[in-house]
Amino acid sequence: MTKEPFFRLNQEPDALNGFSRTVAEIEWLLLVLMMFYLVVGHLEEEVKVFLLGGLCAFASFVMVFHYFNFFAKANVWKLAIETWVMILLITWFVWHTGRQNSLLLNLYFLPIITSSLALGKLTTLLEVILIGTCYVYLGKSGVTGNGLFSLSEGSVLLTWLFPMLLVGYITTMLSNDIYHAFSRVKTSAQTDELTSLYNRGAFMELLEKQLHQARRGGRTFSLLLGDCNNLKIVNDRYGHEAGNLLLRSVADNFRHCLRGCDSAARYGGDEFTVLLPETTAEEAELVAKRIKETLVATNFNYRGNAVSTDISVGVATYPQHGDTAELLLRHADEAMYANKRESKSRAA
Ligand SMILES: Nc1nc2c(ncn2[C@@H]2O[C@H](COP(=O)(O)OP(=O)(O)OP(=O)(O)O)[C@@H](O)[C@H]2O)c(=O)[nH]1
Structure with missing residues (x-):
């Protein structure tokens, strides 16, 4: 943004x-x-x-x-x-x-x-x-x-x-x-101070606008809800400043992976949301995959330590997963937690 x-x-x-x-x-x-x-x-x-x-x-x-x-x-x-x-x-x-x-x-x-x-x-x-x-x-x-x-x-x-x-x-x-x-x-x-992405309030406004346009024009759109997988560990191991750098690098990764018409927001803590206009569920899954892969491949140096992160992403698409902001966010949240559980059990 x-x-x-x-x-x-x-x-x-x-x-x-x-x-x-x-x-x-x-x-x-x-x-x-x-x-x-x-x-x-x-x-x-x-x-x-x-x-x-x-x-x-x-x-x-x-x-x-x-x-x-x-x-x-x-x-x-x-x-x-x-x-x-x-x-x-x-x-x-x-x-x-x-x-x-x-x-x-x-x-x-x-x-x-x-x-x-x-x-x-x-x-x-x-x-x-x-x-x-x-x-x-x-x-x-x-x-x-x-x-x-x-x-x-x-x-x-x-x-x-x-x-x-x-x-x-x-x-x-x-x-x-x-x-x-x-x-x-x-x-x-409208801006999140740490990452310069939209904040939660601005994202909710954008989502309501997008819903309104999609209903009027009979069009589809998708939203992504992403949650970092290791912020707490980075905070505990290297300190809050490293955690902040990690959040900034996640935000930069969103900027890098998205089109100009997409909007990314920091939804709160280590959660991020993305609005993808005119995007089907299949296309949104590809975007989520790209975001995850580029983030895992990126790491940054914090006082001589290579810090990297991973993100679990859930996708929800209008109208097939819901026709209100609440339903779409709930669906994306459930999908995101399912992905998180899966990657944790794989890691275990
Ligand atoms: N550095 C930093 N940490 C934050 C910020 N906001 C929230 N946190 C911390 O992020 C951590 C998030 O905890 P969790 O939700 O357990 O995150 P996680 O370690 O990524 O683990 P899972 O989400 O369970 O996979 C908490 O310790 C918060 O205190 C922030 O702006 N900066």
Whole structure:
């Protein structure tokens, strides 16, 4: 298993769901601020009613996007649409409350923060440009409309946009840090510290996913359960450090013997599990044989002593040996102990 982060923002549902919750809160905050302005701002009654109608429409949009089942699942496109709708709403609201002189122009910071949190630098830059265009439109249409875009207007626009670019840039950097920290935490929560294979929890998740896929696609897969045969002896004879080296060499042997799509895990103590997608029982038996043979043929030097190990492996295949994680593991466990008994009696 690689220690590199193996997921990206647009593929990692947990990270996206977290950002999506933050976006929902930003949207409610936007609505509250606009409502507040409707209450305290000096606006004509019919303008207030008109704007209130727009806010109700936006509130329905937020509810549909975040709380209805068919839209509730976060994805990058959904977040992008939400930021565009926020920009349109703010432009529309500002249009009716003073245009370029509106007290609410600062609300544009909210979609910028949203975009830089979840969508990255390029999208945020494009959104700043969109906001700049809206700003120019707010100044030109009807009120000051004096034709061409002058140099002084350009510098005013840039001065106005500069804090937004800065906030966008800083928030993007913070968001990247959060994302990388999240990746590291997730990777280490799934990894066995000693062997760098998956740990038991991660393996159970993979197994459940594999079962789900196999049931849907009517496909087969196998799992192996292996148990080292002499770890206790190595520990007692050479010490715990030698036992640890032995466990690492077993893990390296798995890496060496498996395909890229297979997943090996340290199930606990000296027990290892392997998930073999699209593999029949006969093919899995061959993999188990290969793992055993290469492990027996390998030994390592510990303070001048050649240390080697052996492993007993049990195979279970979906669906012939069970259709749940529990049944498959039990079958593999029984097969593994049968093999262990056999090799012990042979050795005796
Ligand atoms: N060095 C080391 N030893 C461990 C670790 N985890 C478990 N053990 C030890 O591994 C040993 C496993 O014992 P057993 O299950 O009897 O293993 P065995 O000697 O391989 O014998 P059988 O499994 O019965 O064939 C125990 O002594 C544990 O203390 C570890 O992370 N490092």
